[in-house]
Amino acid sequence: MWQTSLTNDDKSDQAPLSVSQALYLAKSNLEKIRVTIIGEVSEFNDKPGYKAAYFTLADKQSSLSCLMWRDKYLASGVELKVGVQYELEGFFTAYPAKGRMQFSVTKLKPAGEGNLRQKVAALAKKLMQEGLMEPSRKKQLPDFVERVALITSPRGKAVHDVLRTLKRRNPLVEVAFFGVAVEGEHAPYEMIQALQMADELGLDAILLVRGGGAYEDLMPFNDEQLARCIASLNTVLVSGIGHEPDNSIADMVADIRASTPTAAAERVAFPQEQIFEQLERSTERLSHLLLLQLERSQNTLDRLLQRPALQDARWLDDFRFTTDSLQASLIKAIPEGYRKDEERYRALHEKLTRLAPEIVRKASESLGLYSAKLDALSPLKVLSRGYSLVEQNGTLIDSYSKVSPGDDITIRLKDGALDARVTKKRKLEDKR
Numbered sequence: 001m002w003q004t005s006l007t008n009d010d011k012s013d014q015a016p017l018s019v020s021q022a023l024y025l026a027k028s029n030l031e032k033i034r035v036t037i038i039g040e041v042s043e044f045n046d047k048p049g050y051k052a053a054y055f056t057l058a059d060k061q062s063s064l065s066c067l068m069w070r071d072k073y074l075a076s077g078v079e080l081k082v083g084v085q086y087e088l089e090g091f092f093t094a095y096p097a098k099g100r101m102q103f104s105v106t107k108l109k110p111a112g113e114g115n116l117r118q119k120v121a122a123l124a125k126k127l128m129q130e131g132l133m134e135p136s137r138k139k140q141l142p143d144f145v146e147r148v149a150l151i152t153s154p155r156g157k158a159v160h161d162v163l164r165t166l167k168r169r170n171p172l173v174e175v176a177f178f179g180v181a182v183e184g185e186h187a188p189y190e191m192i193q194a195l196q197m198a199d200e201l202g203l204d205a206i207l208l209v210r211g212g213g214a215y216e217d218l219m220p221f222n223d224e225q226l227a228r229c230i231a232s233l234n235t236v237l238v239s240g241i242g243h244e245p246d247n248s249i250a251d252m253v254a255d256i257r258a259s260t261p262t263a264a265a266e267r268v269a270f271p272q273e274q275i276f277e278q279l280e281r282s283t284e285r286l287s288h289l290l291l292l293q294l295e296r297s298q299n300t301l302d303r304l305l306q307r308p309a310l311q312d313a314r315w316l317d318d319f320r321f322t323t324d325s326l327q328a329s330l331i332k333a334i335p336e337g338y339r340k341d342e343e344r345y346r347a348l349h350e351k352l353t354r355l356a357p358e359i360v361r362k363a364s365e366s367l368g369l370y371s372a373k374l375d376a377l378s379p380l381k382v383l384s385r386g387y388s389l390v391e392q393n394g395t396l397i398d399s400y401s402k403v404s405p406g407d408d409i410t411i412r413l414k415d416g417a418l419d420a421r422v423t424k425k426r427k428l429e430d431k432r
Helices: 019-030 070-076 113-129 157-169 187-199 216-222 224-232 249-253 261-268 272-305 314-377 379-384
Strands: 034-045 052-058 063-069 085-095 100-110 147-152 174-179 205-210 237-241 256-258 389-392 408-412 417-421
Touching: 019 085, 034 063, 052 070, 063 070, 063 085, 070 100, 113 216, 113 224, 113 249, 147 157, 147 187, 157 174, 157 205, 157 261, 174 187, 187 205, 187 216, 187 224, 205 261, 216 224, 216 249, 224 249, 237 249, 237 261, 256 261
Parallel strands: 063 100, 147 174, 147 205, 205 237, 237 256
Antiparallel strands: 034 052, 034 085, 052 063, 085 100, 389 408, 408 417
16 A cells, blocks of 8 residues: 655655545544544434444534444444434544545543433433333323412513413413422422422312423433322323423423423413303203203103093093092091090990909909918928928938038027037838
C-alpha cells in the first residue's frame, strides 16, 4: 500500500496521487485523531447479518456517520435509539471504496438526558411486567363528575389553566386543591402525601398535572414510589403532565392520560350544554316509553272489554246478590251468637254460685278424714302409746340382724331419745 505523510510544504515536483492513494493517505491520518463526542442519534441501522451497527450522530448544525463493530456494540450493553443522546469514544476513519468519512466507535454510553431516558425505560419495563400499566386494572370516570382533587404546584401556570377550564365548562364542579412541589428532590414525596389524602376524601376523580418543561424537570413523575402510589388509589386518577409529546411513568400508570393540564380538566368536566342535552334526550326517551306503556295498557283493556263475559255482565248481578245475602246473614248472626253466649255464661255462673258451698263442705270433710288417718299412721302417734324406734346413724333398725354387739344405737321415745350400746342380741321365736 502506498503511504506518505501530509506536510504544509508545497512541493511542486511531487507526483500527483491517484484517488485511492489520496483516500488511503487521508484514512491513515484520520485514524490518528481520537476524540470523545456527544450527540443525538438521528438514524440507526442494525440489520441482521451486518458486521457493524451503522448510525448517524447529529447536533443542530452537523451530522456524522458512525459505525461500531457488532461485538463491541453487544458488549457495551447499550441499546441505541433515535432521539437519544450518547457519549462516544473512537477515531475518525475513511472508507476508500466510497470516499466516505466515518467515525469508528470503540466505547458507547448514554449521555445526559439519554442516560435518564434509559433509566426511565428500564423502570417502565419493570412496572409493565408487574401489570401496573394493564388496561384491565384502570378505573373509569363516573358519568357525572361533581367533586375533584387538583394536585399541582400553586405557583405554576397549570393550576390556573385547570381552574379556568373547569369554571368555563362546568362551574358546579367542586375542587379540593393540594399545592405541592412538582419539581426537585422532594416533589415525589409531596405528591404521594397529597394523593393519599385526596384518596381518603371519596371524590369522583383526582387530577395530577403540571406544565411543560425539560426532560430533567419532569423526572419526579418518573419516580417508582409515585407510580406505585398511583396504582394503589381507589379514586380515578387523570394525569396531565407536560405537553403532548411528553409521556412519563405517572402517565402510563394513571387511569386516564391527558396530553396537557387543560385536556385533563376537560376530561372530568362535562360542559353544561352537554349535560342539558343529555337530560333532554333522557326526558324525551322516558316520555316515549311512558306513552308506549299507556298505549299497550289501553290495548290490553280494549281486548278484555271485547270478551263475552264482559259484554254480558248479568252474572255479576247474581254474584252481587249472593254477596249481599251473605253479608245480611253475617250481620244478623253475630249479635244472635253473642246473645246466646251471654245467656250460657250467666247460667253457668248461677250454677257455680249455688254449688260452691256444698263442694267446699265435702272437701273439708274429706280433708279431716284424711288428716285423722295420717295422724293414726304417724310414727309419733305410735310412740305416744309406749312404743319406741331404734336407729343407727339415722337409719331405722327393723331387724336384729342389722346390728352387732358393740354397735352404738339410738332409742327414740315419745319425749326424747336414749343413746345405747348393743351388748347382746338374740332372735325371738315365732309363737304364733
